[in-house]
Ligand SMILES: O=C(CO)[C@@H](O)[C@H](O)[C@H](O)[C@H](O)COP(=O)(O)O
């Protein structure tokens with residue numbers, strides 16, 4: 532495949548992504564409401580989506596575009612001791628669920644980033660989130676997988692291909708960080 536044709540696919544995908552305006556407004560409302568109430572945004576994902584998780588948590592805790600207070604957020608993908616101990620002692624499927632049960636609080640927002648929507652460790656964490664009164668949001672591909680069935684709000688980006696789904700996930704996350712910090716800064 533030529534680079535030009537790759538870029539054409541990306542352009543078509545992003546054109547279609549614009550149709551998710553309504554769901555993006557709802558997602559921003561969920562993030563803003565939680566943060567206003569003193570809760571946090573908790574991200575997790577595997578592989579490239581682990582990188583997205585820590586990238587987005589860092590935008591909130593550190594800085595995205597505006598100079599502002601730090602906004603509380605964590606990625607469950609960054610603590611190698613917790614990840615290896617939990618995987619070793621309880622199995623890889625529990626790596627996010629176990630951390631969420633220790634670190635999450637009712638009213639937090641859990642964001643599972645998965646291109647298939649079917650990663651077992653994310654689905655296990657959703658079960659914990661439900662028990663704890665944590666809101667569940669998914670970033671998935673077009674099909675949504677099992678996660679789409681189980682979350683409060685699913686952002687299903689318009690592709691079935693892992694790499695292209697990931698390209699849109701980071702755009703979705705960046706957009707939400709921007710809207711969130713703008714709205715919170717104007718009320719502080
Ligand atoms: O970054 C990539 C592919 O672009 C890979 O590392 C990819 O994230 C991994 O295969 C993940 O394990 C896929 O998991 P998921 O998106 O289905 O939850």
Ligand SMILES: [Zn+2]
Pocket residue numbers: 579694697
């Ligand atoms: Zn990748």
